Amino acid sequence: MKQVEFYFDFGSPASYLAWTQLPKIAAAAGARIVWKPMLLGGVFKATGNASPVTVAAKGKWMMGDLARFAARYGVPLKMPPSFPVNTMAMMRGAVGMQMRQPADFDRYVKAMYEAMFGRGLNMGDPDVVAGVLAAAGFDAAAFAALTADAAVKQGLVANTEEAVARGVFGAPTMFVGEDMHFGQDRLDFVAQALAR
Amino acid sequence: MKQVEFYFDFGSPASYLAWTQLPKIAAAAGARIVWKPMLLGGVFKATGNASPVTVAAKGKWMMGDLARFAARYGVPLKMPPSFPVNTMAMMRGAVGMQMRQPADFDRYVKAMYEAMFGRGLNMGDPDVVAGVLAAAGFDAAAFAALTADAAVKQGLVANTEEAVARGVFGAPTMFVGEDMHFGQDRLDFVAQALAR
Numbered sequence: 001m002k003q004v005e006f007y008f009d010f011g012s013p014a015s016y017l018a019w020t021q022l023p024k025i026a027a028a029a030g031a032r033i034v035w036k037p038m039l040l041g042g043v044f045k046a047t048g049n050a051s052p053v054t055v056a057a058k059g060k061w062m063m064g065d066l067a068r069f070a071a072r073y074g075v076p077l078k079m080p081p082s083f084p085v086n087t088m089a090m091m092r093g094a095v096g097m098q099m100r101q102p103a104d105f106d107r108y109v110k111a112m113y114e115a116m117f118g119r120g121l122n123m124g125d126p127d128v129v130a131g132v133l134a135a136a137g138f139d140a141a142a143f144a145a146l147t148a149d150a151a152v153k154q155g156l157v158a159n160t161e162e163a164v165a166r167g168v169f170g171a172p173t174m175f176v177g178e179d180m181h182f183g184q185d186r187l188d189f190v191a192q193a194l195a196r
Numbered sequence: 197m198k199q200v201e202f203y204f205d206f207g208s209p210a211s212y213l214a215w216t217q218l219p220k221i222a223a224a225a226g227a228r229i230v231w232k233p234m235l236l237g238g239v240f241k242a243t244g245n246a247s248p249v250t251v252a253a254k255g256k257w258m259m260g261d262l263a264r265f266a267a268r269y270g271v272p273l274k275m276p277p278s279f280p281v282n283t284m285a286m287m288r289g290a291v292g293m294q295m296r297q298p299a300d301f302d303r304y305v306k307a308m309y310e311a312m313f314g315r316g317l318n319m320g321d322p323d324v325v326a327g328v329l330a331a332a333g334f335d336a337a338a339f340a341a342l343t344a345d346a347a348v349k350q351g352l353v354a355n356t357e358e359a360v361a362r363g364v365f366g367a368p369t370m371f372v373g374e375d376m377h378f379g380q381d382r383l384d385f386v387a388q389a390l391a392r
Contacts, residue, residue, distance in 0.1 A: 047253045055245045057365035061378050068385055169253035182257050185381055189264060 002031035002194055005175040007163045009040035010094070011087040013066050013079065015172040016117040018184035019109065020075045022174075025187055029194035035105070037094035039087070040171045042160040047169040051084055069184065078120030085116070085124045089147050095155040096146035104138070111136035198227035198390055201371040203359045205236035206290070207283040209262050209275065211368040212313040214380035215305065216271045218370075221383055225390035231301065233290035235283070236367045238356040243365040247280055265380065274316030281312070281320045285343050291351040292342035300334070307332035 004026055008015040026033050044050055053059035063079065070077035090112055097105040115121045115132040122128050130140050146152060163173065167180055174181045176193035200222055204211040222229050240246055249255035259275065266273035286308055293301040311317045311328040318324050326336050342348060359369065363376055370377045372389035 047251055049251045049254060055243055055365055057243045057360075057363050058245060058378075060363060061365070061376055064376070065378070065382070164253075167253050167256060169251055169257070180257055180260070182254075182261070186261070 002029060003034050003176075004031055004190055004194060005034040005036055007036040007038050007159075007168055007171060007173040007175075009038060009087055009171045010090045010112045010116055010123070011085045012040055012171040013077065013117050014184040016113045017066065017069055017073065017075070017077070018172040018174075018187060019113050020073055021184070021187055022190075025191045025194070029191065031194050035094070035098065035109070036159055036163065037091050037098070037156060038160040038163045038168070038171070039091055039156055041086075042157075043164055043168055043170065046160075046164040049169045053083065076118045078117065080116060080120050080124070081122050082124055087123075089126070090123065090129065092147040092152050092156050093143060095159065096149060096152040099152060099155060100146060100149075107136060108138070111138075198225060199230050199372075200227055200386055200390060201230040201232055203232040203234050203355075203364055203367060203369040203371075205234060205283055205367045206286045206308045206312055206319070207279075207281045208236055208367040209273065209313050210380040212309045213262065213265055213269065213271070213273070214368040214370075214383060215309050216269055217380070217383055218386075221387045221390070225387065227390050231290070231294065231305070232355055232359065233287050233294070233352060234356045234359045234364070234367070235287055235352060237282075238353075239360055239364055239366065242356075242360040245365045249279065272314045274313065276312060276316050276320070277318050278320060283319075285322070286319065286325065288343040288348050288352050289339060291355065292339075292345060292348040295348060295351060296342060296345075303332060304334070307334075 004022070006018070006022060008019065010016075022033060051059075052062045066077060093108060094105070094112075097108045111132055112123070115128075116123045121132065123132070133140060133143055166175070166178075168182075170182055172182075172184060174186070174190050176190060179193050181189045181193070200218070202214070202218060204215065206212075218229060248258045262273055289304060290301070290308075293304045307328055308319070311324075312319045317328065319328070329336060329339055362371070362374075364378075366378055368378075368380060370382070370386050372386060375389050377385045377389070
């Protein structure tokens with residue numbers, strides 16, 4: 001079966017936008033999505049890259065650019081009150097769901113992305129995250145145990161190292177075979193690659 | 197008359213790709229292009245931005261990405277033997293043509309871009325530039341005088357400062373009114389803005 005690998009971080013608004021579109025693109029191509037949660041901060045550290053918002057003029061333009069894409073896609077986009085957000089626990093949660101509760105993975109990702117960039121909640125605040133998890137039907141104590149699991153922690157490290165080894169420098173990054181496409185603005189290239 | 201302002205540097209392969217497409221887009225919208233030669237190095241210095249190639253993984257991806265766009269556009273793309281290239285004299289030439297020989301401007305831009313990224317010549321070498329100028333019908337002595345003209349030099353500085361003041365951080369950057377669009381991959385937004 002065809003597949004597209006999707007390296008993402010919940011702290012990346014471009015990854016959020018890609019997440020809103022990629023399932024449709026994959027379905028149209030009869031392809032499955034291989035989800036690859038990674039820690040974008042770790043990728044930045046390893047590659048020397050940095051968030052676009054570290055250049056003030058680029059950050060300002062990016063906000064308008066993301067809003068134009070959100071309008072084109074017909075999806076909500078609201079930036080959280082402070083940005084960037086530390087996503088370590090949330091990303092560990094994504095890896096944990098894949099490892100221990102795979103049936104819950106899609107619902108978990110949806111809850112995180114919709115809270116972070118659909119509603120613009122302050123997901124840097126653990127209490128806000130706890131509220132979002134509860135509303136999505138996740139038990140707080142079980143989630144805390146999941147994200148404290150050494151194998152889960154190591155899984156996130158491994159995904160991040162794998163990403164860097166494959167040439168990833170930002171998020172989202174998509175692979176079709178070894179063809180690497182960076183950015184939610186390259187979904188058309190992903191669709192073309194899947195159609196080949 | 198509708199217009200799109202185009203801030204560019206001959207050293208930017210993305211600006212080259214945009215240059216191959218923008219005239220068609222402007223013509224389709226009945227808009228004119230306002231050419232804004234600027235010094236990208238000056239923009240980087242003023243904004244804290246840097247060439248994508250300063251992050252090795254990003255530079256590697258970018259080369260493939262540019263090649264995919266060139267294939268989509270059906271235009272040649274060949275990177276010069278060393279990159280980035282110091283474009284100070286070439287950019288002064290662009291400003292000089294606008295100021296002193298406006299009828300020659302389009303031909304001059306075409307000669308520079310086709311040599312730099314269409315054929316991948318070593319335009320960091322003044323002898324190569326001289327050969328390209330001669331082949332395009334420009335007199336070497338007259339060109340040297342043009343690029344040494346204080347008003348021309350100041351014109352390039354003024355364009356670069358104007359760009360930074362308007363929020364430009366890279367090349368190409370296009371304005372439709374005060375809507376700013378960064379990158380040759382945003383020509384669709386430019387076309388949409390011109391259609392409004």
